Amino acid sequence: MSKKSLILYSTLSLIIGLFILPAILNWLGLPSGSDVLAFIFGEPNVINRIVVALIGIILLFLVTRGFYKEYKKAS
Numbered sequence: 001m002s003k004k005s006l007i008l009y010s011t012l013s014l015i016i017g018l019f020i021l022p023a024i025l026n027w028l029g030l031p032s033g034s035d036v037l038a039f040i041f042g043e044p045n046v047i048n049r050i051v052v053a054l055i056g057i058i059l060l061f062l063v064t065r066g067f068y069k070e071y072k073k074a075s
Contacts, residue, residue: 001074002074003071003074006070006071006074007071010067010070037052
């Protein structure tokens with residue numbers, strides 16, 4: 001896969017994941033990501049916010065690292 005198509009697919013996947021997929025899940029009656037985190041951790045407090053922030057940072061790091069590795073590997 002070329003670098004240009006990799007950037008295009010990565011951008012489209014982020015747009016779909018951030019804007020289109022949550023709308024479809026809501027339409028199907030499934031809970032959103034924020035609802036799931038509220039179900040798991042309960043009412044927000046300092047500790048829960050720190051845990052959720054760490055999970056978010058780790059996920060963002062892994063996604064960014066994956067995109068970077070694929071970009072470097074692309075011809």
